Amino acid sequence: MTQELSVRRAGLADITAIWAIEQVSFPTPWSRWSFLAELGHGNSHILVAGPAPPLPWQTWGYLIFWVVAEEMHILNLAIHPEYRRRGIARQLLSAGLAQARELGALVAWLEVRPSNGPARALYDSFGFKEVGRRPGYYDDTHEDAILLTLEFEEEPH
Numbered sequence: 001m002t003q004e005l006s007v008r009r010a011g012l013a014d015i016t017a018i019w020a021i022e023q024v025s026f027p028t029p030w031s032r033w034s035f036l037a038e039l040g041h042g043n044s045h046i047l048v049a050g051p052a053p054p055l056p057w058q059t060w061g062y063l064i065f066w067v068v069a070e071e072m073h074i075l076n077l078a079i080h081p082e083y084r085r086r087g088i089a090r091q092l093l094s095a096g097l098a099q100a101r102e103l104g105a106l107v108a109w110l111e112v113r114p115s116n117g118p119a120r121a122l123y124d125s126f127g128f129k130e131v132g133r134r135p136g137y138y139d140d141t142h143e144d145a146i147l148l149t150l151e152f153e154e155e156p157h
């Protein structure tokens, strides 16, 4: 990516842009209310990516995860269709994994649709491994969910 990227914590003012990306990214988008609820939840972390200063802010993508009891749970990740394949998801996910690790997480978990080739390739490139399936997990298509996990390596002493 030639344009410098900035990743920061989301606030209330980011929800409209996040929700717009959500609606064009998923067959069954989360409600706007779900994003507001995540903002108010103590275990939840929302990161947004956009152009670095001095360019004016635009929201290009977001990542939502929880850190609970030494585990990171990745709940949502999407990049605006016009900004895909520029390494934005890779940078957001790297930032989220680093943050979760700093907060004490030892392992990350997520679910992905078997039909979601781009996301599966992304997670695969980070070393996520398939550890199980949740049959009929997705209400809309009744697809199974693939359960992926990544164990964080110990920091060198």
Ligand SMILES: CC(C)(COP(=O)(O)OP(=O)(O)OC[C@H]1O[C@@H](n2cnc3c(N)ncnc32)[C@H](O)[C@@H]1OP(=O)(O)O)[C@@H](O)C(=O)NCCC(=O)NCCS
Pocket: 025, 026, 076, 077, 078, 079, 080, 083, 084, 085, 086, 087, 088, 089, 090, 091, 111, 112, 113, 116, 117, 118, 119, 121, 122, 123, 125
């Ligand atoms: C999946 C998604 C988040 C990837 O975002 P992105 O910013 O385009 O991804 P990046 O440019 O950072 O790509 C990182 C890696 O992911 C993989 N990847 C991303 N898009 C891909 C595609 N269309 N086909 C194949 N591999 C792809 C590649 O391994 C890529 O590395 P490379 O560019 O060096 O080959 C984006 O396609 C998206 O928002 N999809 C809709 C929402 C969604 O499915 N979210 C995930 C839910 S689990």
